């Protein structure tokens with residue numbers, strides 16, 4: 522259940538006949554394995570958006586796993602081939618509390634993530650001094666670790682609807698592209 526009513530509308534069919542124009546991911550090859558959806562949230566917005574992304578992917582038949590930044594570690598990133606990150610910023614440009622350890626320990630040095638493709642949503646509010654600081658720091662760390670972004674970081678200022686619609690379109694395009702390439706879950710049974 523989403524806390525934010527507009528999320529339900531966002532992930533449903535576009536109202537008033539408007540058609541989403543998904544950005545181009547054509548030609549990209551996706552490795553098998555679930556899409557990792559990792560969120561760092563203080564008050565629940567990024568968490569709800571992570572759940573919405575999961576629902577979007579599931580609707581297209583794409584397997585995903587959701588993890589918060591408390592659970593996220595280097596090993597999870599090293600075994601994921603594709604990921605969506607949703608990261609808010611709190612207090613004075615700090616990561617959400619659930620991401621404190623990840624930020625302090627894991628992001629202290631680059632990882633080996635050349636295999637990882639990702640999309641990132643940075644949430645914040647321009648009324649604060651360090652606007653979207655954690656999302657930006659995370660994106661910079663992923664790039665320094667060799668991970669490659671599917672699309673430029675999307676930044677949301679105070680739940681700006683246009684930015685969220687861009688994110689929604691990117692997730693829809695990702696879902697469609699992965700789905701076109703077949704079942705992305707790991708095989709559960711080995712052939713006899």
Ligand SMILES: Cc1cc2nc3c(=O)[nH]c(=O)nc-3n(C[C@H](O)[C@H](O)[C@H](O)COP(=O)(O)O)c2cc1C
Pocket residue numbers: 561562563564565566567568609610611612613614615617644645646647649650651652653654679680
């Ligand atoms: C106490 C508090 C401090 C915040 N500090 C910042 C900040 O330093 N920089 C920023 O860009 N946004 C800041 N924000 C805005 C949040 O990042 C924004 O509301 C975001 O959508 C919250 O997402 P979340 O619910 O997933 O944590 C702050 C919000 C609150 C309530």
